Amino acid sequence: MQLIFDGHNDVLLRLWENAKAGADPVAEFVQGTTLGHIDGPRARKGGLAGGFCAIFIPPNEDYPPRELDANGHYNIRMVGPLNQPEALNTALSMAAIAFRLERAAALAICRSTADIRAAMTAGRFAAVLHIEGCEPIAEDLSTLETLYAAGLRSLGPVWSRHNRFGHGVPFAFPSSPDTAPGLTHAGIELVKACDRMGIMIDLAHITEQGFWDVERVSTQPLVATHSNAHALTPISRNLTDRQLDAIRERKGIAGLNYATTMLRPDGLENPDTPLSDMVRHIDYMVERMGIDCVALGSDFDGATIPAAIGDAAGNQALVAALRSAGYGEDDLAKLCRENWLRLLKTVWHEA
Numbered sequence: 001m002q003l004i005f006d007g008h009n010d011v012l013l014r015l016w017e018n019a020k021a022g023a024d025p026v027a028e029f030v031q032g033t034t035l036g037h038i039d040g041p042r043a044r045k046g047g048l049a050g051g052f053c054a055i056f057i058p059p060n061e062d063y064p065p066r067e068l069d070a071n072g073h074y075n076i077r078m079v080g081p082l083n084q085p086e087a088l089n090t091a092l093s094m095a096a097i098a099f100r101l102e103r104a105a106a107l108a109i110c111r112s113t114a115d116i117r118a119a120m121t122a123g124r125f126a127a128v129l130h131i132e133g134c135e136p137i138a139e140d141l142s143t144l145e146t147l148y149a150a151g152l153r154s155l156g157p158v159w160s161r162h163n164r165f166g167h168g169v170p171f172a173f174p175s176s177p178d179t180a181p182g183l184t185h186a187g188i189e190l191v192k193a194c195d196r197m198g199i200m201i202d203l204a205h206i207t208e209q210g211f212w213d214v215e216r217v218s219t220q221p222l223v224a225t226h227s228n229a230h231a232l233t234p235i236s237r238n239l240t241d242r243q244l245d246a247i248r249e250r251k252g253i254a255g256l257n258y259a260t261t262m263l264r265p266d267g268l269e270n271p272d273t274p275l276s277d278m279v280r281h282i283d284y285m286v287e288r289m290g291i292d293c294v295a296l297g298s299d300f301d302g303a304t305i306p307a308a309i310g311d312a313a314g315n316q317a318l319v320a321a322l323r324s325a326g327y328g329e330d331d332l333a334k335l336c337r338e339n340w341l342r343l344l345k346t347v348w349h350e351a
């Protein structure tokens with residue numbers, strides 16, 4: 001079994017939402033559940049040893065449906081902005097669930113690559129706290145220091161909505177990622193602060209112009225934790241060849257997103273999506289960027305994924321498909337975990 005350190009999941013969001021309805025998030029994770037994609041038992045069964053656990057603030061309005069036109073195309077209306085103090089309260093509530101899980105020895109909140117390796121050796125889920133969309137962070141960045149002290153080591157300036165730091169892409173197919181402006185002045189200052197502090201910047205939901213703004217401002221490797229190849233699936237969330245080339249030049253990473261909308265040639269939300277579509281995107285990105293710049297970024301608990309994977313317990317099905325496609329164990333180790341650990345060592349100023 002190849003142990004997997006994964007680029008993106010939304011398990012904290014799921015636990016938080018269920019806790020609001022009266023569930024015990026610790027019991028749900030430790031004892032297991034039929035809900036969502038990740039809990040302790042399913043992670044262990046599938047070799048999911050850890051990953052970036054997103055703190056994502058859900059919209060304060062009903063999210064629009066994916067309405068297809070006669071050609072099977074769609075462009076989902078973007079939701080509106082969030083209030084920073086309320087977003088911060090929600091973020092702290094999700095972080096508190098992670099701390100409760102750590103006290104229960106269900107996971108370890110990791111602040112270094114040594115922490116990640118130690119947690120994996122001990123059989124504890126190696127969690128890196130990530131903020132997806134920086135609505136909880138004040139424009140003057142006064143909250144960033146506190147969040148860093150609490151364990152934050154990765155953030156995406158935007159989700160697929162606009163905020164004070166920049167512009168996100170809509171969920172649109174077919175569509176270029178060049179849909180709106182990029183970073184604001186506050187976003188530029190955020191990127192500079194993250195470079196200085198050792199916080200990874202995630203470009204997964206930002207516009208193409210925002211991608212190039214980060215490329216210009218940051219000195220660190222370029223990272224899109226859960227995005228695929230636009231040339232194969234032309235959804236706005238996927239990366240163009242030019243973006244993939246820039247990631248390669250900066251020794252960054254693109255993490256394969258398991259979302260069927262980002263894997264299928266037709267961009268549809270359909271769990272009847274073959275593993276060959278996942279292998280196809282891996283092959284393309286490896287050929288374009290090299291084996292050292294590709295990893296996994298499942299989007300567990302945040303997307304509809306192929307039924308052949310199902311949930312965290314099914315992760316090794318992808319590993320087996322890649323093995324059958326000709327990837328050796330050394331390359332599989334890179335794709336599954338070592339590329340992430342190599343990059344984090346650089347971004348977190350350990351190298």
